[in-house]
Amino acid sequence: MFTLAWPIVVTELLQVAYNLADTIWLGRYSAAAVGAMSLAFPLIFLLLSVGGGFTVAGSTLVAQYTGAGSDGDADFVAGQTLSFVTKLAVVLGALGFVATGPLLGLLPTDPETAREVVPLAADYMRVFFLGTPFLFGFFVFSALMRGYGDTRTPMLVMLLSVVLNVVLDPILIFGFTENPLFSMLGAEALQTSLFAETGFEGMGVEGAALATLVARAAATFVGVYVLFATALGPDLRLSYLSTDSDTVRKIVDIGVPSALEQSTSALAMITLTAMVVTFATPVVAAYGLGNRLISLVFLPAMGLGRATNTMVGQNLGAQKAERAERAVQLAASTGAGVMFCVAIVAYLFAEPIVSVFMATGTADAAETIRHSAEYLRIRTVEFAFIGVLQVVLGAYRGAGNTKTALGFSLMALWVGRVPTVAYLVFVAGWGPTGLWVGMALGNIVGAFGAVAWFLRGTWKESVVDDKPTGGTLAED
Template sequence: MFTLAWPIVVTQLLQVAYNIADTIWLGRTAYPSAAVGALSLAFPLIFLFLSVGGGLTVAGSTLVAQYTGAGGDEDASKAASQTLAFVTVIAVVVGAVGYLSTDLLLGLLPADSETARLVIPLASDYMRVFFLGTPFLFGFFVFSALMRGYGNTRIPMAVMFVTVVLNVVLDPLFIFGWDVGPLDFPAMGVEGAAVATLLSRVVATAIGLFILFRLAVGPQLKIAYLRLERKWVKRIVNIGAPSALEQSTSALAMITLTAMVASFAPPVVAAYGLGNRLISLVFLPAMGLGRATNTMVGQNLGAGRGDRAERAVKLAATTGAVVMAGVAVVALVFAEPIVSVFISSTTADATATIENGVQYLRIRTVEFAFIGVLQVVLGAYRGAGNTRTALAFSLTALWLGRVPTVYLLTFTLGLGATGIWIGMALGNIVGAVAAVAWFTRGTWKDTVVETDDGSRAETA
């Protein structure tokens, strides 16, 4: 499990490094609160579109894992190829729709007057460039998911490392501009951060496709299998649609919360976005264990070893809770120096952003151990192909534990920004308790693939 998990954690750390690099550089522009706030507003809207492809890649990971566990390498190859072809079609559609609807989506946010004047135009610039690169972003999602299902998590980590380094180098060039010799990059501000990310993703997808088609280190993609077949598309949709819906509803919850946050002044908006990026960083150990659990459950159920699958889940959940509790202590003690790294300006807005960000981070540490448990149990459900159950508990965490609580505390009880921070912390606590209670029933162990004789793999 740890062999699978640590490269996933590092890969996700590098994924977050994309966002952290953007935040650090934009925090050093002339208007840091507006620039960082633009990312705060843009990301939930972008995530709404990306969730469609991200959810469908779960199907590819699950199918490859279970076929690999059952010894069906050719079926694993076909599942991988069909997933790539289908998600590519979806990516083109999603990118076009996102690009054309950017201003409409941002116009729906009930923004504070200063936020509308300073932040939303920057968010629009960022989103348009980002949507142009959607096919390349989805391409890397597919590559990582298929390799993870096969059990090879180190190569995606290496590819991500290369592209993060590239992004870190390109970010300041496009954000601030550079005119030295033959290199002439105009200063593009927030839009430049999106351009740097887009170029880095192009490189990541190119490397990933070369590996899947040419190297024998994962499921072997074949050109002959790229022609979409109704049977495979149906299987991908049946497994992936609940995960896509899960991620989409997560995005909708984020948009709803962002709409509430947008009614505040830029320092609160910026603190919310900055805090979320820091939470996504500490979220990584839990996510790594959850995705490793996905693979281990899938391969063990495919091999008919439900007993080992269950032991893996229990071990991962315990480890996740302990590790995340340790992360919580560090975040609680060092909240102020951590937040201050991202804002270098000494203006009144920047100072207010730091103060709000520190409070946000400290309050959310109470949920960290629950995040570890929830991600592992959701990973178990997905690995078994039981994505509808994972959807149900994600909805519980977001739409019962978080969104209504934020509204109640912030607006009904009048706690202001503090109500946002407290409400955000409650969602994963509610979701973890509910998901674990359901998990103990043991009904999650059925597989979604068939063995060579046409029967489903037996599970213990």
Template sequence: MNTTGTDDTITEGGLLGPMFKLAWPIVVIQLLQVTYNIADTFWLGRLSADAVGALSLAFPLIFLLISIAGGFTTAGSILVAQYTGADSEGSAGKVAGQILTFVTLLALALSVLGYVATDSMLELLPSQGATTEQIIPLAGQYMEVFFLGLPFLFGFFVFTSLMRGYGDTKTPMRVMVVSVAMNVVLDPLLIFGIGPVPALGIETEILSGMGIEGAALATILSRGVASVLGFYVLFVARVGPDVQTRYLVPDLSYIWDIVRIGVPSTLEQSMSALAMITLTAMVVQFAPPVVSAYGLGNRLASLVFLPAMGLGRATNTMVGQNLGAGKSERAERAAWIAAKVGAAVMFGVAVIAALFPEPIVSVFMATGTDAARETVRHGAEYLRIRSVEFTFMAILQVMLGAYRGAGNTKTAMAFSAVALWVGRVPTVYYLAFVANMGATGIWVGMALGNVLGAIAAVLWFTRGTWKATVIDEDETAESAAAPTPGAEPEVSETGTSGPTDGK
């Protein structure tokens, strides 16, 4: 069973220490993840405000395709966590190998689909006037390059998810540091190029700038390096789940469990992506500065949400391993501790965001144009209003992490739907277009979704009906008693030992 290296482990002793040791590398990974986007925004903000606006249009469309495969990496994390908690190393390694094969094939298919469908997806957005002429073409250029490199993203996503389920969050963090450092160096070089160097007798461009396409290429190349390092860790360094090459051969019994648990997570992420696209379709009906402020504000929100996201994913592992070990009460206590810590941290972040929104937003818009100043004005209002939801966001993420750790991906999907499709999308539409609040209505509606979702998720959590594993207890006991290399345990047809949807 995986431990944290001290007397307190994930399944034994105190909870706060192991949770912190899991969470802080995840927060760093998420910070580094956001650094990709922030670096793109920072340098493209020095190219033009339209380039920043193009990112805000491209991202939800890209995320829609990413979400289709992303849910299955969540299934891998859940299964690895529960098998690890049950001391079933063979099954943890086998399910890790199956996830690698399944998601890789899916990512290749989505890469082709995304590249071919880029123009069609952008045509679905009801943009008008200057937004159509100035921003849509740039978004298309970014998306085409990005989709060609989609498999490189998923290599690292799968590696991180499997290692998190195993209880090792530091190794993916180290790999991510290398990848982000590479992206930070490549971004300005590929976006702006390298000019003449007279001292060396070079009078022509050494490297021509690619503009927004350079930002996409820098991210893809950096992700490729991370994926290669991740595979090296799993197959050569032998760190994490015991993944053997023979585990890469498809096994329908494991794939069924991956699909059964992963589909609700895929639907959850797809609903999030569709909500983002719907919101973007509303936003593009405004002037370019509002579109740019929306994209910039979303990236800043993803940055300040890092502590909540880290605790949510740590809760996933804590709950998964403890339920696998048969310790449901410990799993519940871990979730409540994470919720309280997350709420306290995010309250402090909210105070800072509410007091100093304009200086924060101004860092990313340095062209000095009228469009940039208008973008800063809208972006500051966005950040100030959304700061109200920060505490609720932390609680919601922890509750969703607990449900996912238990394998209750349908329950997590339901509360994500409440937050997005009950609390956010209709509210934004009503406030912005029916109540005629304009851009302010968008920002207010965005904030209300997480407030409603958090309240609903906590009320359901108190019922305690989520405390069941999604692995076969007899099977894991047999594996622990006889862990021979040639006799890996199989997952049952249903793979459940009780209700898995929280009902």
């Protein structure tokens, strides 16, 4: 389990590095730019989550066929997943590009936010959606490799992509005029020379999106090469990309609940964002900054949850249900302990942590830091529960029981979080503090419900044939 989990944690840490790099450099650009990412992310996630659910299906099926000793079927399912999700990504990217304006128009905004933040969010989203197929390409590669039991190769590919993004971010955001990177490196003469030669003044938030697009494209090309041209992971062939209706139906059956789970999570984020944007820019920026920091501390739980997905899938495929259950129990206790330690650190050093990401020296920046520190401290209450919930949801997904995972995700978001935020902000009048408290409650409610259902033991069933098929799907 730990062999599987630690590369996943590192990979997800590198995933967050994308967002943190954008936040650090945009934080030096303006508070409005950070706020723009706060608005853009849940809307982007809404469309991307549809495809993300089907990568879960691919990972689950590959894991169970691998555990059952049917490598040929695992390879064929991997090819079908890659083909299906790629086609879906093209459609979703085009839809997102066209729908950017109408989506942002649905959000009720403070006048200051509407004037300063919304146009920047639209610029970011349009560029980002152009790279949707590349974003999905890496997600599919990573999920298929994880189902096969190889989590280190995606980690190395992600490292390459993040390094490229970190290099491109300050250049594409600031250009060569007032780029703080050159000042930090003491290379003002080089900065002057490059500007004289290129005249490039930077693209602001669009530059941050373009840097991500280029870096994702590089990761996808490497991932596709690994799947088709190396002995690592599933052995894909071009013939496996031709649509097989029975296999696609199985991917859809498992993937739709996961897609709904992620989509409803995105809808919850949009609903929460609609509440947040009724506040002034510093609160909006604090919400976005705080969420990015929470996504960072979320990584140990996510890593254990995805490792549990693979462990449960392969063990159920091999008809070892009791071993799968022991893995879940170990992962849940470990996740809770690790997240509790992270909570202590985050609570004690909240203000220094958030200050790293806001360095413009303005009054808005100081107010953003104050709100962000309060947000982070309040959210630490839920950290241990996040660890437990993610592991148990991973167990349900690994068993192919994605409807159950959907149910408890809905409980966490639409019972524990959204109504609480609405009540505390608009009825109880708690202001920004109501936002922070309501956000913390959701995972606590979800964890209690998911564990209670898990203890019933009804999840221990495989979604593939009990006996290895020897690659009959591929042959058919």
